[in-house]
Amino acid sequence: MRWFRRLAWLVAVLLLVSAAALAGSYIWYRQASQPQSAGTLALPGLHGRVTVVRDRNAVPHIQAASRLDAYYALGFVHAQDRLWQMQMNKRIVAGRLAEILGPKALETDRFLRTLGVRRNAEAIFAQLEPDTRAALQAYAAGVNAYIDQRKEPLPPEFVILQTRPEHWEPADTLGWQTMMAWDLGGNWTQETLRMALSQVLPTARISELLAPYPGERPVRTLDYGNLYRHLAPLASALARVGDMAPPSYVEGMGSNNWVVSGAHTKSGKPMLANDPHLGLQAPALWYLARLQAPGLDVAGATLPGSPLIVLGHNARIAWGFTNTAPDVQDLFLERLQPGSTEKYQTPDGWAAFVTRTETLHVKGAADVTLTVRETRHGPVISEVSEPVANAAAPLGARYVVAFQWTALRPDDRTFQAGLKMNLATDWASFTQALRDFHAPQQNMVYADVDGNIGFIAPGRIPLRRADNDLKGLAPAPGWDARYDWNGFIPFEHLPRAYNPPNGIIVTANQRIVGPDYPYFITSEWTVPYRYQRIRALLDTVPRHTFESFGTIQKDVVSLAMRDFLPLLLASPVANDATRPQRERDLFDALRKWDGTMDPAAPEPLVVSAWLRELSRRLFEDKVGEALFMRMWEQRNVQQPMLNILRNAAGPGSLGSFWCDKSGTTEHESCADAVADAWTLALADLSRRYGDNPGKWRWGKAHAARSEHKPFGKQPYLSGLFNLRVPTGGDTYTVNVGRNNPRDEQAPFESTHAASLRALYDLADLDASHFMDSTGQSGNPVSPNYRDWTGKWAAVEYITLARRREPAREPFDTLVLQPAAAKDGASRGK
Numbered sequence: 001m002r003w004f005r006r007l008a009w010l011v012a013v014l015l016l017v018s019a020a021a022l023a024g025s026y027i028w029y030r031q032a033s034q035p036q037s038a039g040t041l042a043l044p045g046l047h048g049r050v051t052v053v054r055d056r057n058a059v060p061h062i063q064a065a066s067r068l069d070a071y072y073a074l075g076f077v078h079a080q081d082r083l084w085q086m087q088m089n090k091r092i093v094a095g096r097l098a099e100i101l102g103p104k105a106l107e108t109d110r111f112l113r114t115l116g117v118r119r120n121a122e123a124i125f126a127q128l129e130p131d132t133r134a135a136l137q138a139y140a141a142g143v144n145a146y147i148d149q150r151k152e153p154l155p156p157e158f159v160i161l162q163t164r165p166e167h168w169e170p171a172d173t174l175g176w177q178t179m180m181a182w183d184l185g186g187n188w189t190q191e192t193l194r195m196a197l198s199q200v201l202p203t204a205r206i207s208e209l210l211a212p213y214p215g216e217r218p219v220r221t222l223d224y225g226n227l228y229r230h231l232a233p234l235a236s237a238l239a240r241v242g243d244m245a246p247p248s249y250v251e252g253m254g255s256n257n258w259v260v261s262g263a264h265t266k267s268g269k270p271m272l273a274n275d276p277h278l279g280l281q282a283p284a285l286w287y288l289a290r291l292q293a294p295g296l297d298v299a300g301a302t303l304p305g306s307p308l309i310v311l312g313h314n315a316r317i318a319w320g321f322t323n324t325a326p327d328v329q330d331l332f333l334e335r336l337q338p339g340s341t342e343k344y345q346t347p348d349g350w351a352a353f354v355t356r357t358e359t360l361h362v363k364g365a366a367d368v369t370l371t372v373r374e375t376r377h378g379p380v381i382s383e384v385s386e387p388v389a390n391a392a393a394p395l396g397a398r399y400v401v402a403f404q405w406t407a408l409r410p411d412d413r414t415f416q417a418g419l420k421m422n423l424a425t426d427w428a429s430f431t432q433a434l435r436d437f438h439a440p441q442q443n444m445v446y447a448d449v450d451g452n453i454g455f456i457a458p459g460r461i462p463l464r465r466a467d468n469d470l471k472g473l474a475p476a477p478g479w480d481a482r483y484d485w486n487g488f489i490p491f492e493h494l495p496r497a498y499n500p501p502n503g504i505i506v507t508a509n510q511r512i513v514g515p516d517y518p519y520f521i522t523s524e525w526t527v528p529y530r531y532q533r534i535r536a537l538l539d540t541v542p543r544h545t546f547e548s549f550g551t552i553q554k555d556v557v558s559l560a561m562r563d564f565l566p567l568l569l570a571s572p573v574a575n576d577a578t579r580p581q582r583e584r585d586l587f588d589a590l591r592k593w594d595g596t597m598d599p600a601a602p603e604p605l606v607v608s609a610w611l612r613e614l615s616r617r618l619f620e621d622k623v624g625e626a627l628f629m630r631m632w633e634q635r636n637v638q639q640p641m642l643n644i645l646r647n648a649a650g651p652g653s654l655g656s657f658w659c660d661k662s663g664t665t666e667h668e669s670c671a672d673a674v675a676d677a678w679t680l681a682l683a684d685l686s687r688r689y690g691d692n693p694g695k696w697r698w699g700k701a702h703a704a705r706s707e708h709k710p711f712g713k714q715p716y717l718s719g720l721f722n723l724r725v726p727t728g729g730d731t732y733t734v735n736v737g738r739n740n741p742r743d744e745q746a747p748f749e750s751t752h753a754a755s756l757r758a759l760y761d762l763a764d765l766d767a768s769h770f771m772d773s774t775g776q777s778g779n780p781v782s783p784n785y786r787d788w789t790g791k792w793a794a795v796e797y798i799t800l801a802r803r804r805e806p807a808r809e810p811f812d813t814l815v816l817q818p819a820a821a822k823d824g825a826s827r828g829k
Contacts, residue, residue: 075142274320599699
């Protein structure tokens, strides 16, 4: 026993020593892995002295003697704080994720190599103006200076994956800009969805399911169902390609901005607000900064990987974006020459594919060789998942699908436009800069210190011929010239407004042009609930301030719920006195509810679950489970559900088809569908949150989840990297919180929300308000990784005001100065 006790003491001591060592190692690593924010560094490639003052929120204020040195310093601090995020973005652009993540990332790599984003970025760089190339090179030099001189340990992602950072190149910046355009203009998936739906539904029913903008009729097209019905293998192949594509940050689409003239503000100067809605990620997409140099004084939100203030202000103007979501992507069926796979049909005869070979390196596995083919329209994407032999039609003809996109052009100058926009001083110079803004099209609101306000939607929008009877809604025959693009909408004819008489401009992804606008932009505008709510709230305050603008950004009243609730409560199930008391109490509570998506309330959760089950009940039966899971997101199901409930009864009504179950002898009504959905929703909520509805809370179920790449879905790592915070709102509230009903584990969690909030009063631009969803740092052991999450959820703000003496707050100052040149080294090398 004495021996056993001694052994037990020894084991306990060893465990304590090990625990202490681990704790000590963690404390050391947490401290050592933080970037140097004070002192002096000598760096190659700088021309002059630069100071980087980090305020109490870790926001860098960069002061340089030249613009190029300011861009260099921004690259340096981006790398200090967001190195892993930048390296992931670099690999996404180049289709090189499998090199560090292994075979599971190979499909995404195949898709991105096929698109050729990195190749196109190199071609773009070669065509830019010299000053623009110099800015990109200066920024890359700053990133690489940090990588080369770094003394602190690498962030944990590098340690876990046993990889090291690579040098940044100008094409990485341009390629990431293209990937942002991918996120903001991805309507190609709607084309593939229509092609897949045509296998099970007639074209008229597809138009009911993919409903038009409220108040409009479906766009008239040819009966593409007949065109695609014999191409089921190709439709299946494209569905698999959609699963291989990189996920979009903005699926479901959103964003708000508005600007009012001085006639509507207490300061007498214009005020502007912006909150772009994107997929939540950790760290946040944005990084706040201020840059000052001769001719440059700009502050706001940057994208790590780019030397621009994308959203913000300079000394004279402020601006904000929302997504226009135009139709700038088309799919083309390309018919192969009979007996050959080397040529495809064009309006002028048979043409040879342009081919290239890509080699994909895979961690822990053999290299993969990929042959990419291109047609006159663009890369062939249908072969990413399957060889062309599997897409044969019964009559022997074979097809592939090519992808055309405005952002995959070597003459794209969007980055160049951004640099010039940062330097603009008035409406004329602002709009002149935007002549080069090609992709993605954005709704931009503008204000200046002279009291002017404006709106413009720059971008390349394809011109489609009048006899194009598909209107870009579905894959078109590539051999027919009717479907070719015929240039782009002239810049002078793009939507715009300047100092409108009412002094108010609002965009929230609603239709931005009237019925008399002569050009086609898209048929898939977002339903106008957020626009209507913002407009109404603006009218309630005669003179706006930061406080009133913040109240609007915080608003969680759902006009969509106000539309749905009377229709649901009018159903027999909601008025059945024989229902259990628990259910009758819930119905009574819903009758008193006003549609406010309050995180502390149960009603938002009950109705959200009810509508989730109703969408499954109405549509899954008609299209099949696999196809329904592809289309099951609120953009595709909210509007048709509303149309069905409003037109629920009578011969030939929407409800007579969609509410009736297939394969049953009885005819089920929409009342039956609503009752079925209610029963299923209560069972689901009880399983997830317990049997007591008094304890159900929307905020708990609807927590905003900021997910890390790539560890956000790893069971043992997600707790360190992911961030969650209870929130209110829904897809249609101003303070948006879009959930993913397809996620069976967490169908109500918010994964798409305001990635940034910004407010500007042109009477005092230094007082501008900002907030993003996580914090400045990308290092999960940094205190600045998650310090803004609670403030963001509460809709609070920080300012980026210049430092005033004497300093009342702690500041860290890092001085960057030129190192002695060695061996003729220069910036950009």
